[in-house]
Amino acid sequence: MGKNAQQKNKKRKRQELSAAAVASTHLPPPDSDDPTSDQLISPAELQSTLLVLRTLVENPDELSDPYLKPLKRDIHDIHRILTEGTTLGTSLTAKVSAALQESRFTDALILLFEMYTRRLPPKLGAIQRWVRECDATSDVDEEGDPEAMRCLDMILRVASMGTEAEKEADTRVVRGTKAVWRAREKTRGEIQVWGMMSAGKLFDTPPVSPYPNFRPVHHVPGPLRRPPNLYDSTVYASAPSAISLSPSPPTPARLDVPGVPGAFIILDVFTPAECLQIVQAASAIGFESDEAAEGSARAKTSILAKNFVWLADKPFLEHFYDRIKGFFPQTAPVADGAGGVVNGGGRLRGINARFRVYQYTQNQVYRPHIDGAWPAAGLHPETGEYMHDSSPPDNPLWSRYTLLVYLNQDIPTDTGCTTFFLPSPDRIGSMDSVKVAPIQGAVLCFPHGDTHGSLLHEGSAVGAGGGKIVIRTDLLYEAKGFGAFKPPASVGVKQGGKGEEGAGG
Numbered sequence: 001m002g003k004n005a006q007q008k009n010k011k012r013k014r015q016e017l018s019a020a021a022v023a024s025t026h027l028p029p030p031d032s033d034d035p036t037s038d039q040l041i042s043p044a045e046l047q048s049t050l051l052v053l054r055t056l057v058e059n060p061d062e063l064s065d066p067y068l069k070p071l072k073r074d075i076h077d078i079h080r081i082l083t084e085g086t087t088l089g090t091s092l093t094a095k096v097s098a099a100l101q102e103s104r105f106t107d108a109l110i111l112l113f114e115m116y117t118r119r120l121p122p123k124l125g126a127i128q129r130w131v132r133e134c135d136a137t138s139d140v141d142e143e144g145d146p147e148a149m150r151c152l153d154m155i156l157r158v159a160s161m162g163t164e165a166e167k168e169a170d171t172r173v174v175r176g177t178k179a180v181w182r183a184r185e186k187t188r189g190e191i192q193v194w195g196m197m198s199a200g201k202l203f204d205t206p207p208v209s210p211y212p213n214f215r216p217v218h219h220v221p222g223p224l225r226r227p228p229n230l231y232d233s234t235v236y237a238s239a240p241s242a243i244s245l246s247p248s249p250p251t252p253a254r255l256d257v258p259g260v261p262g263a264f265i266i267l268d269v270f271t272p273a274e275c276l277q278i279v280q281a282a283s284a285i286g287f288e289s290d291e292a293a294e295g296s297a298r299a300k301t302s303i304l305a306k307n308f309v310w311l312a313d314k315p316f317l318e319h320f321y322d323r324i325k326g327f328f329p330q331t332a333p334v335a336d337g338a339g340g341v342v343n344g345g346g347r348l349r350g351i352n353a354r355f356r357v358y359q360y361t362q363n364q365v366y367r368p369h370i371d372g373a374w375p376a377a378g379l380h381p382e383t384g385e386y387m388h389d390s391s392p393p394d395n396p397l398w399s400r401y402t403l404l405v406y407l408n409q410d411i412p413t414d415t416g417c418t419t420f421f422l423p424s425p426d427r428i429g430s431m432d433s434v435k436v437a438p439i440q441g442a443v444l445c446f447p448h449g450d451t452h453g454s455l456l457h458e459g460s461a462v463g464a465g466g467g468k469i470v471i472r473t474d475l476l477y478e479a480k481g482f483g484a485f486k487p488p489a490s491v492g493v494k495q496g497g498k499g500e501e502g503a504g505g
């Protein structure tokens with residue numbers, strides 16, 4: 001083509017393009033002026049941009065012209081963002097995950113710091129995964145890997161961005177890193193359950209087998225568990241009279257855990273005699289071991305508590321619920337979750353019947369983690385079949401609080417605590433820990449299942465010769481009618497599958 005012909009051709013194309021651009025700006029402005037539209041680019045702008053790009057695709061020679069340099073630079077940036085992830089937030093999340101998986105803690109710290117300064121909150125599932133990757137167990141004598149601890153600190157700061165907890169952090173008292181908080185010094189009439197158990201004296205006469213008033217309702221062989229486990233899992237349901245309840249128990253009382261926003265303990269929910277009966281049933285039927293069959297080498301070397309999964313009967317649940325319900329918000333706190341999802345506002349409805357009774361012996365720990373939300377487990381009203389989620393589909397219930405019922409307190413001094421980790425208010429990169437000492441019959445309560453306000457904690461190691469028995473269950477609220485609220489998808493739990501078939505932790 002001669003130079004003249006080329007120029008004519010260009011002129012014609014330019015005319016076509018500008019005619020099309022004019023036409024496009026005269027497109028009916030459907031959403032462009034719509035004040036409710038949250039799109040950054042109006043349809044008209046998009047239309048003319050597309051036209052320009054299409055014209056260049058059809059006329060690639062034009063791209064070598066210097067006047068298009070700024071356009072090419074921006075296209076290059078768009079390409080980079082697209083290949084790294086759809087948004088900066090998700091791309092940073094993926095990069096943090098990769099860095100932690102490869103134990104590149106310094107890289108992870110830098111990325112986390114970027115998320116923090118840009119105020120890009122990650123999803124709860126990501127936080128739960130990161131915490132597990134850090135795997136920074138605080139030992140009886142040691143503080144844990146300092147690099148991993150610094151990452152945990154930053155993860156927590158990112159998780160609590162803009163929350164009350166973050167604001168409160170400024171006014172918190174500075175604590176020693178190993179403070180142990182005991183809600184009550186001595187319990188009148190404490191029963192030394194662990195002492196009895198380890199001396200083989202839980203029963204005056206050997207219990208009959210099968211153990212009365214408990215029956216297996218669900219059994220999953222180890223390889224079929226999620227994630228696969230070396231051990232099977234069985235759920236036992238109790239009959240209404242299984243645990244005989246005291247006719248005149250003391251009045252329960254609530255105490256906030258100092259320095260841990262949202263956490264509190266309720267004393268005297270169960271009597272020592274009730275605690276003893278629960279331990280008797282669990283140990284007569286048998287605690288099951290728990291060890292992931294596959295996963296990282298770390299997972300395999302984790303020392304795990306044994307557990308007994310108990311589906312509690314209605315009268316027992318009602319008794320428990322009546323004693324604690326007055327201490328909780330009657331509607332679930334409303335929170336803006338990750339991705340702008342608003343959840344909360346549902347009515348308080350009860351306690352998850354699926355109790356995980358854990359038995360820790362010397363040096364056993366439940367590594368640092370953040371608890372996830374759980375559905376309401378139960379039995380099918382007609383078939384009697386075990387259901388992981390028994391709430392009706394049109395009125396789902398999901399948990400918002402962790403409940404930890406301590407069944408014994410004869411544990412070597414200052415060990416076997418539930419330890420919370422919080423970013424230090426005055427030193428970025430360091431964490432305070434608050435250890436809550438188990439009190440027999442008391443229930444430790446704290447929020448879970450939401451990015452904001454979720455608390456990093458562990459079941460700390462039990463000292464020499466000791467043992468701790470604790471029930472983990474959850475407080476349920478209605479989730480119905482609250483937008484796109486859905487608790488985070490199952491994330492599994494690396495260390496032994498305690499979060500199996502649920503939403504993690």
Ligand SMILES: O=C(O)CCC(=O)C(=O)O
Nearest residue numbers: 366417418458459470472
């Ligand atoms: O054993 C403890 O103190 C903590 C247990 C725990 O964190 C859990 O079951 O989610």
Ligand SMILES: [Fe+2]
Nearest residue numbers: 369370371505
């Ligand atoms: Fe937990």
